[in-house]
Amino acid sequence: MRSSEEFDWSETHLRVRYAETDQGGVVYHSNFLIWFEVGRVELCRDHGFAYRDMEQQADAFLPVTAVRVRYRSPAIYDDEVTIRTRVTSIRSRAITFAYQALRKCDGTLLAEGETDHVVRNREGRARSFPTEYSGRLRQKISP
Amino acid sequence: MRSSEEFDWSETHLRVRYAETDQGGVVYHSNFLIWFEVGRVELCRDHGFAYRDMEQQADAFLPVTAVRVRYRSPAIYDDEVTIRTRVTSIRSRAITFAYQALRKCDGTLLAEGETDHVVRNREGRARSFPTEYSGRLRQKISP
Amino acid sequence: MRSSEEFDWSETHLRVRYAETDQGGVVYHSNFLIWFEVGRVELCRDHGFAYRDMEQQADAFLPVTAVRVRYRSPAIYDDEVTIRTRVTSIRSRAITFAYQALRKCDGTLLAEGETDHVVRNREGRARSFPTEYSGRLRQKISP
């Protein structure tokens, strides 16, 4: 297992949708978990594979077993948001990702968090990571 | 096929969630489609079966092929809402439901609409309605 | 009022999120209304203004009064989707938009629809369109 410092951040961007706001005038807090998942998927793509293929071709799913989020500043409708994602640990049957959500125009940190996942097959039984995919996730991204 | 007048309304109740509001201070309009689906499911239960069982045991799914909604009055956070649902037509391979969403405390009509559905199997191929279920949907509900 | 044929389509792209799928294995139908709203907002940007500014600076909101959607083909997780949006009619106190959602890779039509809107102020009272914004929406987009 590599130390967490070696993992690089992956970045993607999205724009806050009206449907994601609430009557408090800011983004409803559960939407950050959906954005973090967008970040995970783009991190996979940055490492050379589609998360969709890992599910369909390798029968490996990554259900979430825990989430932790700290909200720092509200996200506002129509804001462009940068989602930064990186792997913080990867083992044979589990993986943890870390995230930062930033307002793109000024770099304000909106929220940060982590999600823990285990590897399961379609029937929900624990299985080990397909090495083709875990190998890619472990690989340092060279720019 | 029975005339639409013979079908009875089914009723269920829900309470507006904070997550369903938007920054305009009212319920975001797409949520009514989710509420209408809650109405469909409770209509099935009123007719003696779980929609879940029709999918799992009879391999019959009812994907939505069209929706029409007219919004009459905004729904507000924490409002109790009555969803009234009825079948308006049922054929061998298709069904249409009609809906009303009402504010429970004063009966104000919030929205009304219809959804059209076809019957498909898990693989997405057209199939006919399992007669066990279509028969129940056609049956007049006696109070 | 210009005839509808004169209005051009505006285009934007999005990628299907895991959260937008349901256990049927396809995108849950209400999400198309959220995507159509993404289309409206980008149409406004194509016409030189942010919908956000119209709400905040001109106190003009465009609540949805009716939606109509026909679903043609299921949208799948991780698909890139093109949302095409155009104005089909604009009057002093109302506007109608039309939409197409297409699978980007092969142009398959996923869904098409329309939404009707009225112009209201923050308190929910009917008002006329701020001419600055309606003028821009009426303007032919030159490529």
Next chain:
Amino acid sequence: MRSSEEFDWSETHLRVRYAETDQGGVVYHSNFLIWFEVGRVELCRDHGFAYRDMEQQADAFLPVTAVRVRYRSPAIYDDEVTIRTRVTSIRSRAITFAYQALRKCDGTLLAEGETDHVVRNREGRARSFPTEYSGRLRQKISP
């Protein structure tokens, strides 16, 4: 400040909606945060007030500053779910709630978690808890 053991659980029930499932066949994980919020609102009602009134009449909002969730067992479409909520700490400007989501039919723990909140006014400035409301939240619920 009272010790956390003195706070009682508040209970409410909801039924899993089709829209809350994902293509993995289970409830998408972010929905538990929405359910926890349903739990908070019903806890307030159990303590004799509507959260809506605290926002509107006392200008006190409780934005979420952190969430922590551990997922124990998947929630399935159409399951009835019990949401148990209690206050674990309440201070002049902050409050923490704890939650359990259980499958109603057999008591299986689906998820548990906590949310931290600060008290702010409509403009987003920190303020202290209106004593009328904090007093009620501190009060032991007598059955």
